[in-house]
Amino acid sequence: MQLKKLDAVSFEEVIYDNCEACLVVFSRKSCHVCQEIISIIEDLLEKYEGKLGFYYIDVEQNKDLYKRFSLRGVPQILFFYGGEYKGKLVGQVEEEDVEAKIVEIL
Amino acid sequence: MMSSNYDLIIIGGGPAGLTSAIYGGRAKIKTLVINKGSFGGLIYSTREIVNYPGHEKDSGPALMSTFKKHAENVGTELIKDEVVEVDFSRREKIITTKNGREFTAKAVILACGTQPRVLNIPGEKRLRGNGVAYCATCDAEFFEDEHVVVVGSGDQAIEEGMYITKFASKVTVIVLHDEGILDCNKISAEKAFSNEKMNFVWNSTIEEVLGEFNVDGVQIKNLKTGVSSQLACQGVFFFVGTVPSTGFLKDSGLQYNQNGYIPVNDLMETNIEGVYAAGDNRVKYLRQVVSAAGDGATAAVAAERYIEELNYFQKIILGSNIPVLLLFFKPLVAESLQFGTLLEEVASEIGERYKIIKVDMSTKKSIAEKYGIKEVPAVVLLNKGEVIKLLDCSIDKESLNLQL
Numbered sequence: 001m002q003l004k005k006l007d008a009v010s011f012e013e014v015i016y017d018n019c020e021a022c023l024v025v026f027s028r029k030s031c032h033v034c035q036e037i038i039s040i041i042e043d044l045l046e047k048y049e050g051k052l053g054f055y056y057i058d059v060e061q062n063k064d065l066y067k068r069f070s071l072r073g074v075p076q077i078l079f080f081y082g083g084e085y086k087g088k089l090v091g092q093v094e095e096e097d098v099e100a101k102i103v104e105i106l
Numbered sequence: 107m108m109s110s111n112y113d114l115i116i117i118g119g120g121p122a123g124l125t126s127a128i129y130g131g132r133a134k135i136k137t138l139v140i141n142k143g144s145f146g147g148l149i150y151s152t153r154e155i156v157n158y159p160g161h162e163k164d165s166g167p168a169l170m171s172t173f174k175k176h177a178e179n180v181g182t183e184l185i186k187d188e189v190v191e192v193d194f195s196r197r198e199k200i201i202t203t204k205n206g207r208e209f210t211a212k213a214v215i216l217a218c219g220t221q222p223r224v225l226n227i228p229g230e231k232r233l234r235g236n237g238v239a240y241c242a243t244c245d246a247e248f249f250e251d252e253h254v255v256v257v258g259s260g261d262q263a264i265e266e267g268m269y270i271t272k273f274a275s276k277v278t279v280i281v282l283h284d285e286g287i288l289d290c291n292k293i294s295a296e297k298a299f300s301n302e303k304m305n306f307v308w309n310s311t312i313e314e315v316l317g318e319f320n321v322d323g324v325q326i327k328n329l330k331t332g333v334s335s336q337l338a339c340q341g342v343f344f345f346v347g348t349v350p351s352t353g354f355l356k357d358s359g360l361q362y363n364q365n366g367y368i369p370v371n372d373l374m375e376t377n378i379e380g381v382y383a384a385g386d387n388r389v390k391y392l393r394q395v396v397s398a399a400g401d402g403a404t405a406a407v408a409a410e411r412y413i414e415e416l417n418y419f420q421k422i423i424l425g426s427n428i429p430v431l432l433l434f435f436k437p438l439v440a441e442s443l444q445f446g447t448l449l450e451e452v453a454s455e456i457g458e459r460y461k462i463i464k465v466d467m468s469t470k471k472s473i474a475e476k477y478g479i480k481e482v483p484a485v486v487l488l489n490k491g492e493v494i495k496l497l498d499c500s501i502d503k504e505s506l507n508l509q510l
Contacts, residue, residue: 030167031244032150036143039186043205059247066248072320072341073235073245090235095204 001045003038003056008065014053019083021106022053023098026069026076028060033092034075040095041077044102051106081105112138113413114406115201115211117189118351120147121395122385123217124173125402126409131180133410138211139177140203142188146170147219148348148386149395151243153269158395169395194358194378197416212416213409216355216368216376216383217402220348220393225257229315230344237321239343242266249274252340255324257312259283263345264290264298270343271303278305278337280312280326307337315342350387363389374405379472380416382409415470422463424491431462431497432486434479438468442482445499449485452506460487460510 003025006014014020025041027034038056045054059066059074069078069085077093079086079101086105089097114130116123119141130137144150152166161169178184187207193200194214201209222240224230230238239245246254246269254274256267259281267277279298281288285308288295298304307326313334314325323338350366361377363369367390368383370376376383384401386393423430433449435442446464453460467474467482477486477493485497497509 028244030151030153030165031241032143032146032148033241034244035150039143070320071235072237072248073239076235 001042001049003041003045003054006055006057008062011055011057011062011065014055015080016083020053021051021081022055022079023102024078024080025056026059026066026071026074026078027056028058028074031074037075037077037093040093041098043095044099048102048106052102077101079105110138110207110209112136112209112211114138114213114215114409115140115199115209116215116217117141117201118147118217118219118385118387119145119174119184120217120219120385120398121149121170121173122219122398122402122405123147123215124170124177125399126215126217126384126406127177127182127184127402128173128180129403129406130410131177131182133406134181135410135413137182138209139182139184140187140189140201140209141184142186142204145174145184147398148221151241153243155395190354192355192358194360194381197380199380212413213380213382215374215402215405215409216352216360216381216387217385217398217405218351218355218387220350220386222344223347223349225312225344225346227312227314229317229321230342233315233317233321233342236319237317237341238315239341240345242269242343245341245343246270246273249341251275253278253338254341254343255280255312255337255339256343256345258345258347259288259290260345260347261290261294263343264288264294266343266345267304268294268298268301270341271301274303274341276305277303278307278339280307280310280324282309282311282329284308312342348386348393352387372404373408374401375408379475380409380412411469412472415472418470419473423488426461426490428458429460429494430488431460432473432477432488433462433464434467434474434482434484434486435464436468436482437466439482441501445483445501448501448503448506452503452510456507456510 077089113135114137116126116139119139127139149166155164187203187205190204191202198210199214250273253276254270256279271277309330310326310328312324313327316323323336325336327334369389370383374382374384382405384405385398435446465473483499487494
């Protein structure tokens with residue numbers, strides 16, 4: 001299963017209008033670590049489907065968004081709950097770290 | 107738990123692993139590649155490849171997608187998963203993945219590649235992704251009009267540093283050596299020296315990355331004077347070499363050098379029979395796509411011959427109803443050929459009591475090794491795969507008759 005892609009408009013809708021509990025991976029196609037992180041997260045998708053939204057943003061196409069969150073590199077996994085930013089995980093993280101964070105916000 | 111048996115399993119889907127996969131697929135041996143993340147390895151993050159023959163200019167992802175497609179088209183299976191444990195203690199190698207799958211293989215090629223070295227200085231880990239970075243392709247863009255420090259002076263450090271100048275207002279390279287000395291190639295050094303945005307701090311090393319939530323500076327130590335100073339910056343890119351991604355192999359009995367790289371011979375054989383290492387994770391001089399591909403080809407052909415020997419052995423030798431005489435010879439050793447003729451003569455005179463199997467030791471090395479045979483001629487008498495005895499191989503008909 002795959003992550004759903006967001007752009008600036010759908011990002012607003014999902015996070016702030018629908019207040020969806022979700023994680024958003026900021027990544028770049030040419031980033032090797034990003035691809036590893038995405039495949040780790042795809043493995044978690046099935047388990048948390050229905051409870052948590054799984055999204056990604058291509059930073060190349062959405063400069064304003066990474067600037068808004070003052071991001072300084074990819075991959076970064078940002079967590080949101082009830083329209084609020086709940087923290088992030090940075091760089092080459094393990095599946096356990098991601099899952100622990102998911103459990104924490106839900 | 108799902109279990110699947112393969113002839114050849116390749117761990118790692120970079121240039122070495124995918125080349126092995128192409129050779130394995132074409133040799134019609136049942137081949138599986140296990141790779142975590144996206145196929146392509148470290149080269150996936152490379153913007154430009156200009157030295158792979160036949161591709162004057164290509165990008166890492168584009169070149170690797172052709173490798174991958176090629177491997178798939180010749181019938182190799184590729185899966186996304188991470189190997190967490192291996193058992194190389196028996197002839198049938200066992201590989202366990204993070205998703206709980208278990209695979210067995212007759213031969214394994216380790217093509218796990220490398221990852222950037224972490225210096226483990228204060229602040230480095232804590233500020234990773236908040237100013238500390240290891241990949242310019244991935245992260246340079248986040249430092250538009252800012253000051254970036256680059257640590258290292260090898261090809262990668264200088265070339266990536268130059269790339270960062272496209273975004274950053276200033277790039278300062280921290281170099282261990284005396285003024286004017288860089289570890290990189292000459293062309294890159296000249297380009298770097300003539301780039302206005304590139305600055306150098308000589309004879310120095312980095313002690314600490316500073317900043318509470320984001321990087322706001324680095325502490326640098328001058329190795330000649332011993333004086334430490336601070337330099338304000340918003341980003342730090344580390345290019346201080348790589349370490350092999352072979353951590354999961356630590357209890358496998360595999361030999362490493364002191365840096366964790368796997369030593370191999372010309373055939374890419376490791377110290378464990380049936381286990382090969384190819385590409386960046388082995389001890390080698392040049393780590394490039396072209397040399398990784400070369401390794402991958404060698405390892406796959408060596409593995410294929412090894413598998414063929416195993417299959418041959420199992421089918422013919424262990425499956426025989428009558429005792430087997432395993433005759434080791436070398437085509438260039440006349441005495442071994444002569445003894446072979448004598449053995450056949452004697453065996454046919456005493457009737458159909460033995461099956462003679464000739465093993466050319468110059469190509470079927472692993473069978474010879476299994477029985478500790480170092481010189482030819484040599485004969486091992488086997489019954490249902492069990493060693494009964496070694497024969498004395500002097501060219502003497504009477505002596506041979508007595509032994510049989």
